[in-house]
Amino acid sequence: MAAKKKVLTVFVGVGLLAATACTNSPSDTGEAAPRPAGLTTTTPAGTEAVDQVTWALPYGEPTTLDPAKVGDYSPQTVEANLCETLTRLNADYSLSPGLAKKVTWTDERTLVLDLRSDVKFWDGSPMKPQDVIYSLERQRDPKTQALYGSALALVTSIKATGPHQVTLRTKSYDRSLTKMLATSFGAVNQKAYTQKAGPAYGTAKGGLMCTGPYKLDSWKSGGGITLAANDTYWDAKLKPKAAGIDFKFITNSNTLTSALLSGEVDGTYELPPSSATALAKAENGAVHLGPSTQNVLLIPGSADSPAADRRLLDALSFAIDRDALIRNVFGGDAKPLKSLVPPFTWSGSEAADVFDAAYKKLPAAPKPDLKRAKELLAEADPVSRPLVAAIPAGDQRSLQALTFIQAAAKKIGLEIKIKQLQPIEMSSLFYDPSVRKSLDLIMTFGYVAAPDPGGYVAEMVNPRGIFNWTNYNNPEVTRLLAESRSSSDPVASAKAYAKAQAIFTPTVPAIYLATTLERTFMNERISGAPTSFAYMGMPWAAYLGGTAK
Numbered sequence: 422m423a424a425k426k427k428v429l430t431v432f433v434g435v436g437l438l439a440a441t442a443c444t445n446s447p448s449d450t451g452e453a454a455p456r457p458a459g460l461t462t463t464t465p466a467g468t469e470a471v472d473q474v475t476w477a478l479p480y481g482e483p484t485t486l487d488p489a490k491v492g493d494y495s496p497q498t499v500e501a502n503l504c505e506t507l508t509r510l511n512a513d514y515s516l517s518p519g520l521a522k523k524v525t526w527t528d529e530r531t532l533v534l535d536l537r538s539d540v541k542f543w544d545g546s547p548m549k550p551q552d553v554i555y556s557l558e559r560q561r562d563p564k565t566q567a568l569y570g571s572a573l574a575l576v577t578s579i580k581a582t583g584p585h586q587v588t589l590r591t592k593s594y595d596r597s598l599t600k601m602l603a604t605s606f607g608a609v610n611q612k613a614y615t616q617k618a619g620p621a622y623g624t625a626k627g628g629l630m631c632t633g634p635y636k637l638d639s640w641k642s643g644g645g646i647t648l649a650a651n652d653t654y655w656d657a658k659l660k661p662k663a664a665g666i667d668f669k670f671i672t673n674s675n676t677l678t679s680a681l682l683s684g685e686v687d688g689t690y691e692l693p694p695s696s697a698t699a700l701a702k703a704e705n706g707a708v709h710l711g712p713s714t715q716n717v718l719l720i721p722g723s724a725d726s727p728a729a730d731r732r733l734l735d736a737l738s739f740a741i742d743r744d745a746l747i748r749n750v751f752g753g754d755a756k757p758l759k760s761l762v763p764p765f766t767w768s769g770s771e772a773a774d775v776f777d778a779a780y781k782k783l784p785a786a787p788k789p790d791l792k793r794a795k796e797l798l799a800e801a802d803p804v805s806r807p808l809v810a811a812i813p814a815g816d817q818r819s820l821q822a823l824t825f826i827q828a829a830a831k832k833i834g835l836e837i838k839i840k841q842l843q844p845i846e847m848s849s850l851f852y853d854p855s856v857r858k859s860l861d862l863i864m865t866f867g868y869v870a871a872p873d874p875g876g877y878v879a880e881m882v883n884p885r886g887i888f889n890w891t892n893y894n895n896p897e898v899t900r901l902l903a904e905s906r907s908s909s910d911p912v913a914s915a916k917a918y919a920k921a922q923a924i925f926t927p928t929v930p931a932i933y934l935a936t937t938l939e940r941t942f943m944n945e946r947i948s949g950a951p952t953s954f955a956y957m958g959m960p961w962a963a964y965l966g967g968t969a970k
Contacts, residue, residue, distance in 0.1 A: 467966025487623025
């Protein structure tokens, strides 16, 4: 039986900091696989009906499918096909209408959602404004334990203003709010069913009641999850061609490789590097590489740590050979990262050119320069002890990456001690300063969930940001991010963010390591699925169809 893999994920505004721990699973070799030709965001349409598609979840069984609580790979991979959002995230990270056919700011403090009139829940009942209001408002309730409640920070009221209309009143224009409607925050649940299920909503016992192209058919804890096509789905363009989707929890990379090669499993997202190498020349399918918003960072645990000194971090940064790190740990399927947010995040924006130009102007990710690294370390405050760096216990990818960095640090006279934390302790450190007190550095594998770079960054650099662990405080950065969020002009918003980015990138205590690419495998008998990281927020299975092969 495959060992259970746990994902410790923490919501960051419109993104996530995550630590992924897999117990008793084999280490990936890191050997670079033969690369597919170029990056793609989608695959050719599958036009044929298919009885069943079997899909792997390499991060194991979800803990919940409640849209308000999903915050890591497995639950979002499944839930995105079940509970639709008010606006849709597309494969290129652009947005389009969803359950709301129109989203309009009628003035700087009024956001109007015009709902589709032909949407029904799986039980046949129509979607009403009350369901939308309830789905949003329940995320304010501490009892819900919602991950996304902060998105309502500027919202003063949510009311029905017509038979198919909901109006949100806000303290000011809020660009982040409209972006969040395309994430799980904007998913609509049936009010009556959700209230009746109570805390069990989204579990194997409590189930779900949503409007998506697939409905939850069965969930056998420890076994698998099965989705059935929603035959009354409102969107004719996305009516499922696959009658059902079987999700299998396969966390062992060797087992996953064998299942994909044999055809027992049709496909998977987040394909491990070792599996990609073995499947590169598979005769029954293909590996696809797509752009991603995932980031790999090394962050100080507190303001009191010697690692909070940006000079020390810069010294360590110059000691790291990122090309070798990407080759040996990520199988070559990653790119050096120049700031907190990967460029794909804004690829679908109206102001993408502004974002791209600003990112291009940032200094390149450092190449290894031991002489410069030692000079910077000499300028930093003296370090009289080993730096303690935390990763989740059993996570081979994190261990490989941090061991690599540990060796680089040794070359400049900096000692790093690796501390592997158990899941509960690792999860707690993101919110509990007392847990971080003895930690100098924390390696995170995260991602930006919504096409809103400013919302992600704010939680890490604003004085009250929940993940601003070093008390970073630059009033100009705070002002510019607020200006970006409150600007109704996309170009003006992007320019404000760009100015903030130019300031925080070289000053915030963090080491930007890499942005990993999305790696997908699909059997040749199916096609159509998106291959970018946007799959996490879109009904990707509805795009699948048969190829007649």
